[in-house]
Amino acid sequence: MSPEMINLIAASTGETLYMVAVSALIATLFGLPLGVFLATSAKGELFAAPWINRVLGVIVNATRSTPFIILVVAIIPFTRLIAGTSIGTNAAIVPLTIAATPFIARLIEGAIREVDQGLIEAARAFGASPLQIVLKVLIPEALPGIVLGLTLAIVSLLGFSAMVGAVGGGGLGDLGIRYGYQRFMPEMMLAVVVVLIVLVQAVQSIGDRLARHLNKRIRHA
Amino acid sequence: MENAISHVSGRHPTTDPEDEFMNVPLGYIGDTPSQRLIPAQPIVRLEKVSKVFPGRDGQPVTALRETDLAVPQGSILGVIGRSGAGKSTLIRLVNGLEKPSSGKVIVDGADIAALPEAALRHARRSIGMIFQHFNLLSSRTAAQNIALPLEVAGFDKAEIRTRVEELLALVGLSDKRNRYPSELSGGQKQRVGIARALATKPKVLLSDEATSALDPETTRSILDLLARINDELGLTILLITHEMAVIRNIAREVAVIEGGRIVEQGDVFEVFTRPQHEVTRSFLADESGRALPPYVASRLRSEATPGSQAVIRIGFRGPHATDPVLARLARDLNIEANILSGSVDEIAGRPFGTLVVGVPETSVSTTLDFLKKHGLDTEVLGYVA
Numbered sequence: 001m002s003p004e005m006i007n008l009i010a011a012s013t014g015e016t017l018y019m020v021a022v023s024a025l026i027a028t029l030f031g032l033p034l035g036v037f038l039a040t041s042a043k044g045e046l047f048a049a050p051w052i053n054r055v056l057g058v059i060v061n062a063t064r065s066t067p068f069i070i071l072v073v074a075i076i077p078f079t080r081l082i083a084g085t086s087i088g089t090n091a092a093i094v095p096l097t098i099a100a101t102p103f104i105a106r107l108i109e110g111a112i113r114e115v116d117q118g119l120i121e122a123a124r125a126f127g128a129s130p131l132q133i134v135l136k137v138l139i140p141e142a143l144p145g146i147v148l149g150l151t152l153a154i155v156s157l158l159g160f161s162a163m164v165g166a167v168g169g170g171g172l173g174d175l176g177i178r179y180g181y182q183r184f185m186p187e188m189m190l191a192v193v194v195v196l197i198v199l200v201q202a203v204q205s206i207g208d209r210l211a212r213h214l215n216k217r218i219r220h221a
Numbered sequence: 222m223e224n225a226i227s228h229v230s231g232r233h234p235t236t237d238p239e240d241e242f243m244n245v246p247l248g249y250i251g252d253t254p255s256q257r258l259i260p261a262q263p264i265v266r267l268e269k270v271s272k273v274f275p276g277r278d279g280q281p282v283t284a285l286r287e288t289d290l291a292v293p294q295g296s297i298l299g300v301i302g303r304s305g306a307g308k309s310t311l312i313r314l315v316n317g318l319e320k321p322s323s324g325k326v327i328v329d330g331a332d333i334a335a336l337p338e339a340a341l342r343h344a345r346r347s348i349g350m351i352f353q354h355f356n357l358l359s360s361r362t363a364a365q366n367i368a369l370p371l372e373v374a375g376f377d378k379a380e381i382r383t384r385v386e387e388l389l390a391l392v393g394l395s396d397k398r399n400r401y402p403s404e405l406s407g408g409q410k411q412r413v414g415i416a417r418a419l420a421t422k423p424k425v426l427l428s429d430e431a432t433s434a435l436d437p438e439t440t441r442s443i444l445d446l447l448a449r450i451n452d453e454l455g456l457t458i459l460l461i462t463h464e465m466a467v468i469r470n471i472a473r474e475v476a477v478i479e480g481g482r483i484v485e486q487g488d489v490f491e492v493f494t495r496p497q498h499e500v501t502r503s504f505l506a507d508e509s510g511r512a513l514p515p516y517v518a519s520r521l522r523s524e525a526t527p528g529s530q531a532v533i534r535i536g537f538r539g540p541h542a543t544d545p546v547l548a549r550l551a552r553d554l555n556i557e558a559n560i561l562s563g564s565v566d567e568i569a570g571r572p573f574g575t576l577v578v579g580v581p582e583t584s585v586s587t588t589l590d591f592l593k594k595h596g597l598d599t600e601v602l603g604y605v606a
Contacts, residue, residue, distance in 0.1 A: 122356035125316055126370035126421065127345040136369065140360045216401040217359040 016171035027100035035108025092169030111145030151207025263291035270324035299472030349418030353430035408439035428460035530579035536598035537574035
């Protein structure tokens, strides 16, 4: 493999990591409160607002059921508004974030719903406010689940980021399509796949390890 | 955080003019023995409280009907009932986890159901609660769990540390302060639960089946701890349970609940030695020594037949518990009683004996008269051929 190729792969890996990291961060920023709200706003819950809950639920589902490649194209005007352009790595972050936010919200909702209702009752009984219950009880107790959810979301984002390559987003997917497919360089295609596999493995094992460390429900030897 | 500090020291009402609820003193009433001698006022009062839940199939479910209950300051009142009798609803009304459909819930002078959310949260700091499944945070150590109500109440770190150490010592877990709940036994978890409930120096402790998930020996040690807290801190305890042993070991007063109504209430010894209601009797029948031996129970008939024996239960209370009454029955009336089963129990710290005897059905009335004359409680259970 020539030094040029290695440079190309390194640069594309950097782009992929940048896109995934920034979009995961922003999506978590929006997805965490959204997920907590979805988990606590049904009828009879802490922030009971059944109507808003239902409307948000429909929006989240609609976003999640839109195929990613269609979402990328459909929101081009919005992407241009936010990023100033619809081509390139920065532009790719917009659809990635929009696709990941509802996904992360659902994963966090699931993790929060796993928390024993008895803990909420105990916290109410000693005078905690709903916000205190979220910050001091629900999120800390759900943290191992939240970490596993975010790990899953980041792995999915790695896949999605390869897709934005198709619309000029840059990154490993772009490299694979342009060199591996269009220029018939199977070794480049293989290299891209190997790098993605290594990234996914790394993300997954870091996430698993962190979740295990945070989970105090199981006795550690 | 000056406010918070005087809170922890607990003896003085705080004087923050911006928060009128802070003016409620959170220290224990009864810090000195002389104060405890003041006639007990009810600290918790339920007045004609009803609670109706909307049922799943549109059929409303009544959990509590026009219930009156008064828990005197400094006492231990136990509410006993079968599952579904309404006891869970009753205890959850006291700290406002449930709102009554009608009636009033007064705790320490405040109408709990009428308080706005913020004031209710503040009032809850003076009402501790412990749970059957402990409800500890798995992500926090014992010490951190105990600290949680104090963090929520806004105490500063130094105050929290001091108070948590006191509480760990009180429940005997100082050496387990950095253990997570998953590393503690059931009894230790409940001790953490108790320490957490006491963190904000409440005046009332609510116990929701706190020992139901524990083995008998651990139950005993948790009950001993609760009794000690009641005695040393003057803390009023309202507990609900389905276990007779809990009531017998710790409660001074008992209320028996069935079908959303309190069917019997009073001093534990009085209620359990002279039960008036069927449900109370059934709880007593569960106790060892109260049940008839199977060979008698299976042959028991409600009608006397010629030559049959009447089965009589005799209850010996207090001073009569040691009277040689069967010997006198034989000597004075020449009636020979046949002992079928017997036991001596302690209820609320007082001895109570039960003896089941058989006497010829022809001498039933003479025997009953004789026993009543000696101040004993009697009940004819039936006849065996």
